[in-house]
Amino acid sequence: MVDFHSHVLFDVDDGSESLEMSMKMIEQSISEGVRILALTPHHIKGLFExxxxxxxxxxxxxxxxxxxxxxxxxxxxxxELMIREDLLEELQSGKTFGYGGSKTVLVEFNLLEVPTYAEGLFYKMKKEGYQVILAHPERNKALREDPELLYHLHDLGVLYQLNAGSLLGQFGEKVTKFSKELIKVNLIHAIGSDGHKDKVRDMRIRHAYEEMKELNPEAYERLLENSEKLIRGESVEVLPYKPWTESVKVRVKKKKKKSFLAFLGF
Incomplete structure (x- = not known):
C-alpha cells in the first residue's frame, strides 16, 4: 500500500508534535502494511509556512x-499545497515541490469552495507538465453539492486522493456517502491517511483499500497498479469515469446548481 498524504513531519504544522509522535505514526503505518509513505506538511500562506x-x-x-x-x-x-493563484510560479521557482521533487503535486482546496481560478490554473499546470492530485475532494462542500465540478476538473487531468478517515465517518455521514460514490464512479486515484497524530486522526489506511476493493474491484486493481508510479512522478493511465448516480443528480438539480462557467463569472 501507498499512503499519499500524512502530516508525520514533526513541529511544522498541525500534525505531529514531536519526533516521538512521528515515530509512533510511522510504526502505525508499518503495522497497517504501508510500503511507501509520503510526508506532506501543509503549505498555507499566513498559517503554515x-x-x-x-x-x-x-x-x-x-x-x-x-x-x-x-x-x-x-x-x-x-x-500539501493550499491552492493559490501563484501556485505554478511557486513550483517553478523551487519555493515548493511535488512528491520526491517531481512534478506530481498534492493540492488542496479549503473545505467550502472551489476557487474561480482553479480551472485556469490547473490547465496551465497541465501544459507545464504538472500532474495535480487534489487532496480529499470528498471534504469540500462545493464539490459535494455539485459533483459536475469533479468531472470538469478531471477532464483537465486532475486526479483525486481520498482520505481513509472519510470512510470511517470521521468527517460526517455526508462525507462518507460521497466518498463511496467517488469510488464507484472511478474518481478515486490515490488514498491517504491524512494522519495528523498517533491517536484520533491517526495513520489507519488498510480499511480504505479493503473497502475500495469491495466497492469497485476494477478501480482497486488499477489503484494498485498506479500508486507506486504516481508517487514517483511517473505518468499513469486511469479508468474512464462513470456517470453519477441518478439519485444524487436529482438532489443536485433540485438545488438549481450553477454551472462551472457561472463560478468563473461568465
Missing amino acids: QAMENKESYEEKFQFLKKKYEDRIELVKSV
Whole structure:
C-alpha cells in the first residue's frame, strides 16, 4: 500500500508534535502494511509556512526518519499545497515541490469552495507538465453539492486522493456517502491517511483499500497498479469515469446548481 498524504513531519504544522509522535505514526503505518509513505506538511500562506520557509530543517528531519526506517518503509518527501493563484510560479521557482521533487503535486482546496481560478490554473499546470492530485475532494462542500465540478476538473487531468478517515465517518455521514460514490464512479486515484497524530486522526489506511476493493474491484486493481508510479512522478493511465448516480443528480438539480462557467463569472 501507498499512503499519499500524512502530516508525520514533526513541529511544522498541525500534525505531529514531536519526533516521538512521528515515530509512533510511522510504526502505525508499518503495522497497517504501508510500503511507501509520503510526508506532506501543509503549505498555507499566513498559517503554515514553516516547512517551506526552512527547507534545511525539513531536510534534516526527513533524512533522520528516512535513515531510521529505510529497511522497513520508504519515506517520500512532499508538501500539501493550499491552492493559490501563484501556485505554478511557486513550483517553478523551487519555493515548493511535488512528491520526491517531481512534478506530481498534492493540492488542496479549503473545505467550502472551489476557487474561480482553479480551472485556469490547473490547465496551465497541465501544459507545464504538472500532474495535480487534489487532496480529499470528498471534504469540500462545493464539490459535494455539485459533483459536475469533479468531472470538469478531471477532464483537465486532475486526479483525486481520498482520505481513509472519510470512510470511517470521521468527517460526517455526508462525507462518507460521497466518498463511496467517488469510488464507484472511478474518481478515486490515490488514498491517504491524512494522519495528523498517533491517536484520533491517526495513520489507519488498510480499511480504505479493503473497502475500495469491495466497492469497485476494477478501480482497486488499477489503484494498485498506479500508486507506486504516481508517487514517483511517473505518468499513469486511469479508468474512464462513470456517470453519477441518478439519485444524487436529482438532489443536485433540485438545488438549481450553477454551472462551472457561472463560478468563473461568465
